[in-house]
Amino acid sequence: QVQLQEYGGGSVQAGESLTLSCTTSGNLASSYCLGWYRQTPGKEREGVAAIENDDFTTYADSVKGRFTISQDSAANTLYLVMHGLKPEDNGTYYCLAVPGGSPTTGGRCYSPWGNDYWGQGTQVTVSS
DSSP: OOOEEEEOOEEEETTOOEEEEEEESSOOOTTOEEEEEEEOTTSOOEEEEEEETTTEEEEOGGGTTTEEEEEETTTTEEEEEEOSOOGGGOEEEEEEEETTOEEETTTEEEOSSOOOEEOOOEEEEEEO
16 A cells, blocks of 8 residues: 655745655555645645656646646655745645546646545645
8 A cells, every 4th residue: 555644844924935745655656646735624625736757747827836846756755845835825735646647737636546545734834
């Protein structure tokens, strides 16, 4: 079973930066789509960024130009670098691994089978 763990959440003021990381229990196949989702209380979980094969990426429109997703396959680690944080970026951020998935519009990992693996989440709080 694939196990994911997020790190790096915290509380910052608007305009500041945070870097999130997600470690896995083992090597992930190259066919996995890896991504970041976030959820604010009272709202549905939404896609933020997705990546496949260390190069193909998609982002939610709200974070384009501010967030960057990347992965270190050798270290089994996924990253999300967040600059220019805004109060609307508040939420719990989850990393995701989808076997056979592909990045799609809106920073999501798409798979018709729904066989997804999720981390427990890390909290990001942005104050103005």
